[in-house]
Amino acid sequence: MDRAQRLADKLADNEGVLISGRANIFYYSGFTSEDAFLYIAKDKRVIVTDSRYTIQASQQADGYEVFSGKLGKLLSIVSESYIWFEDECLPFSQYAAISAGTADKSFVPKQSEISEMRRIKDDDEIRRIAAAEELGDRAFSHILEFIKPGMTEKEIALELEMFMRKCGAERTSFETICASGARSAMPHGTASDKTVEKGDLLTLDFGCVLDGYCSDMTRTISIGGMDDRQTEIYSVVRNAQNAALTKICAGRQCSEIDAFARNVIADGGYGECFGHSLGHSVGIEIHESPNLSPRSEDILHAGNVVSVEPGIYIEGFGGVRIEDLVVVLEDGCRNLTSSDKNIIIV
Ligand SMILES: [Mn+2]
Known part of the structure; x- marks a missing residue:
C-alpha cells in the first residue's frame, strides 16, 4: 500500500501534484509538519521544506527526497507542466507567488481528487x-x-x-x-x-x-x-x-x-x-x-x-x-x- 504511488498512477506524464495541507502531507508521506510541501509526479517524491524540518522529514517520510529550499525554486526545475494543487489548502498569496514565478506551468485545482482516497480508511x-x-x-x-x-x-x-x-x-x-x-x-x-x-x-x-x-x-x-x-x-x-x-x-x-x-x-x-x-x-x-x-x-x-x-x-x-x-x-x-x-x- 503506497499511497503516493496510487496518486501518481492517476497522473498523466506531464502532470504533477503539489500538496500543501497538513492532513494530506501526513497521509501521503507520514511527515508531520504543515510548514512544507509535497511534490509528487510519476517518478518523483519530493518534500520541500527548510532547515528546521529536514532531519524530521528524512526520518518520517520514507521514499521521499528532501529538497531544502523554496517551493518556487523546485517548481522552476521540475519538468511537468500541469500541476494539481489543493485549492482548499493553499493561501491565495502563495498561489499568486508560484503562478507568477512559473509562467510555463498551469495550476489545476484538484482538492477532491487529492483527498478522495482518505474517504475509505485502511x-x-x-x-x-x-x-x-x-x-x-x-x-x-x-x-x-x-x-x-x-x-x-x-x-x-x-x-x-x-x-x-x-x-x-x-x-x-x-x-x-x-x-x-x-x-x-x-x-x-x-x-x-x-x-x-x-x-x-x-x-x-x-x-x-x-x-x-x-x-x-x-x-x-x-x-x-x-x-x-x-x-x-x-x-x-x-x-x-x-x-x-x-x-x-x-x-x-x-x-x-x-x-x-x-x-x-x-x-x-x-x-x-x-x-x-x-x-x-x-x-x-x-x-x-x-x-x-x-x-x-x-x-x-x-x-x-x-x-x-x-x-x-x-x-x-x-x-x-x-x-x-x-x-x-x-x-x-x-x-x-x-x-x-x-x-x-x-
Ligand atoms: Mn462530531
Whole structure:
C-alpha cells in the first residue's frame, strides 16, 4: 500500500501534484509538519521544506527526497507542466507567488481528487481511530467520577483534556464542548465559567488525536436528576440515533441515513430543534467526507468512518446530543464508541 504511488498512477506524464495541507502531507508521506510541501509526479517524491524540518522529514517520510529550499525554486526545475494543487489548502498569496514565478506551468485545482482516497480508511487507519476513540471512552468514565455540582465547565473540560493528554494523546481533535443547563442548547457551546448545577443537562463533545488520527464522541448527562421534559428529549435523541445506527451499511445513501434519524426527531415533535446534519467522517481531520447530511449525494462505502450525532436543542431550556463513531461495513457498521447511552446522573 503506497499511497503516493496510487496518486501518481492517476497522473498523466506531464502532470504533477503539489500538496500543501497538513492532513494530506501526513497521509501521503507520514511527515508531520504543515510548514512544507509535497511534490509528487510519476517518478518523483519530493518534500520541500527548510532547515528546521529536514532531519524530521528524512526520518518520517520514507521514499521521499528532501529538497531544502523554496517551493518556487523546485517548481522552476521540475519538468511537468500541469500541476494539481489543493485549492482548499493553499493561501491565495502563495498561489499568486508560484503562478507568477512559473509562467510555463498551469495550476489545476484538484482538492477532491487529492483527498478522495482518505474517504475509505485502511485497516491501520481504523485501528488508530479505534484506539483514539477508546481513549475517549476512558476519559468519559474518568470525568463521570470527577464532576461535582459547583464546578465550572472550564474545570471539567480541562480535566477531560488533561486525562487524554496524560494517556498519550497528542492534542484534542477540536475545542472541547462542555455546555450545561440552558447553554446545552448551543450545539457547539465551548466551556465557559458557568458552574454546573443540580438539574442541569451537561453535554460533553470531545476528542483527541492519537497516532495522527482523531476521535469524536458526545454524551449528555444529568447533574442530580432529570425532569420529565429532559427525559423525553433524551429518549427521542437516543431512538433517533438508534434508527440511524441500525440502517448504516455500505451502499446506502448518506442522505437516507440522515433521514432515518431526522424522522424520529420530527415524529417526536422536535423537528425544528435539530438543525445540523447527522454526522461527518473522521480521520486525520475531525471533519472529513462523506457527511451524513440531507444534502449529501454520497453513498456509504465499507471503510468510511462516520459520526452519528443527532441532537435536540431548545433555546432557554437546554439540549441533548448523543454521538458515536462507527466504521461502515458491507452489512452494517461497527461502533467504535462503547460509553453507556443510558441516562447517566452524577
Ligand atoms: Mn462530531
